[in-house]
Amino acid sequence: MSKLADTHSSGFDALDGFDLDDEFLDLDDGRPGPQLTPPPAAAPMSVPAEAAFVQAAPPVVATPSALNPVSGAVEVAIPRIAVHVFAERQDTAAAGERAGQDRRMARAATQIRLGGVQAAIEAYQNEPTPPLVIVESLKDPQSLLAEIDQLAQVCDSGTKVVIIGAANDILLYRELMRRGVSEYLVAPIQPLQLIAAIGGLFADPAQPFVGRTIAFVGARGGAGASAVAHNTAYAMSERIGVNTVIVDYDLPFGTAGLDFNQDPLGGVADALKQPERLDATLLDRMTVRCTDKLSLFAAPATLDADWDFSPDVFEEVTGRIRATAPFVVLDLPHLWSGWMRRALISADEVVVVATPDLASLRNAKNMIDLIKQGRPNDAPPRLVLNQVGLPGRPEIPVKDFGAALGVHPSLIIPFDAKVFGAAANNGQMIIDSAAKTKPAEAFETLAQIVSHRELPTAGTQTRGKAAAGGSSLLAGLFSRKRA
Template sequence: MNMSNLAYDSVSEDSETPQQDIAAMSALRPVPRISIQAFCETESIAGPIERAGEDRRMAKAHLKVHMGGVATAIEFYQSAPTPNLIILESRSEPKALLGSLRELSEVCDPTSKVVIIGHYNDVGLYRELIRAGISEYVVAPISMADIVSVISSIFVDPEADPIGRSIAFIGAKGGVGSSTIAHNVAWSMSNLFSSEVVVADLDLAFGTANINFDQDPAQGIAEAVFSPERIDEVYLDRLLAQCAERLSLLAAPSTLDRVYDFDPEAFSQIIDTAQRSAPVLVLDVPHVWSGWSKSTLMQADDIVITATPELANLRNAKNLIDTLQKLRPNDAPPKLVINQVGIAKRPEISAEDFAEPLGITPLAVIPFEPQLFGNAANNGRMLGEMDAKNPIVQIVNEMAHVLTGRSEIKAKKKIGLGGILGKLKPKKK
């Protein structure tokens, strides 16, 4: 147990609601690869700690929860090495708690940090714990967000360079325009806010970012993913193609001279490094469901799902949203873009009916305008470069504002579903 750590109070008067947890955690950085063991006396404390261990920001940490409190920890560490962090719940009165911590210090490694979750809001106890070198004292009840915040405050260097925000774009089906929207939103962010933006095209076989940005770089993301031992900020910078003054591209090779089968964490190091290089990282994720695409979506700060107003898109969007909300329970739900609305003579689901079963207000509803999009694609230009005053360009600009936190999605009135939900239900045999 480290007897010289600066300790400070982080008292949580009441458990936060889930929505407050999401807001509180949105700015937290990922916790590094550390080992954590918690010893709890009550389920009301063990539960939030276990949920914290499942959060994406804790993906690299290894957390184990034991029941039994300080006494169990003392017995446990008689024969086991201590982890990087020990979390202890104690309902003991202050004098007894301090005595048991002295016993614990005899079996703990001096480098292990300790967090106490107590049931006494006592200033005298807090001061004693500071003198004892406890890393932090939190008064119960606690929320899952409290736990992640405490761990982050201890192990994430506040002086470290800021980590950029990652935004993953994926289509509910192929051909819905997800890549086009991702590239145009990225361009708008760099242009509107004078902010450095990196676009990573993760569709190595069929990616279109190099065409859309009129680039033909000799190197790109393939060199990084196939040489993970070389990845650092200097190497990544050499692979970036400059598309605009503040917009860079990790281009896909878009060739079929090899197969692109990856491990689940294949892109993790590239993403981590790119986030240290720019305030915004736009991930153009292809319409596939694999270990690496699932991992990439789980780690992203924001997810944008693009769909067209058809039943198969609605089914796929619902499956994606439901799955991602289970995988990311402490994050805001994915954002929805309904694209290619108003194709002549095509039966369509209205935007309101499409959004209703998803429980999401669309980030944007984009009309079908093939001339604008076709001319931009054929000329390797962004929509804003082709016609800056076009209403669709204004929609893209609004999306850029929302995704960078400069504005919020405006709620729209919802209407009935009609027969949509019935069509989504499997038929009885």
């Protein structure tokens, strides 16, 4: 079994010209495979750890206190691997434990041990090494290199090693890279920083990016979560100008097809039936192009089948769709099941839509508490209060509603039966049918909040016109062909 030190002579001259001002990572270093698989990414050590290894968050629009920017947001897909962490300090072990509990690491199995490099060397004398080993050493550079040479003698071929050290030294970094170390992080580290480093090592080169998922769910039936989701997605695509996909997971009763005046024959149901066959071409055939920047995976909205799929199938389909667009809006039904729980926990952003009544308050609190517990490293879910100001209905004051949940409402949408009713019956979005109204303004604001993007200036803003399925929505509603 060859040592990592044997790779010293293979050369790593590409780093000699590395620009210390570069923020992002070089995805192809061209080195041959040594004892420990060389990294697909390398970052200069002179850059602070917080900036070097955590993906920069997109610009955040300056809206009211509803907009709480998520610092250091990380969007990665980590495969089913085993990760062993050998820490020397308690705070490093705690960071590794929190990272292992993160939703992005749900498919990985993480073990945390104390003892640093020496503990790893002793452990792997009698057991195989996992795909990823993370070790911490607070020793001086020369002692660290000596320990890494010892670790190389017990590591299996193909194992990636990440070092957490105390020295912010570019020469040490280059020497570690020459020895085949996959990544070097400077202590202290944060959970999201560690997750970003792991995600970079196991990034799929065939998948250029991972889209951001935004899940909308109603606190109770009739809260208007679907209408909020569809109008927000439309504002993201047509006002902000980002490519967006809507996925209607309310299979028997979904309204996305109605809201956009579309009558798809397949859609998301076809994708769920054959997740293993999904590729870019097949996904494109299953989508309906509403505008140049908005696509729709509509629900079948029929009761011909039970639509009983496993959580893994929903996760697989969502993952495939994320590779097709920067933003994926999930329109989730008002039900509770294993796949619903997983969808809420794994989404990059969760929006809970509630009405100002007691049932919504109870259900929203249960949802928000569960989501907070399952997403310890993420911002809390966003709360949208809908249908506020319904004539004749006693309502819980907005201030009291937010105080009871511990989450301040990100947006308050006033009740306007005429505006919403006309848009729904005509298969239009609010920003098109009633652009000057308060609900239209609210959806533009919410689009900025969840996408972390600002509205373009008036001179560059373009609007796509939703494709109509026919001259009348109701005329073709029941003309769908049955299999």
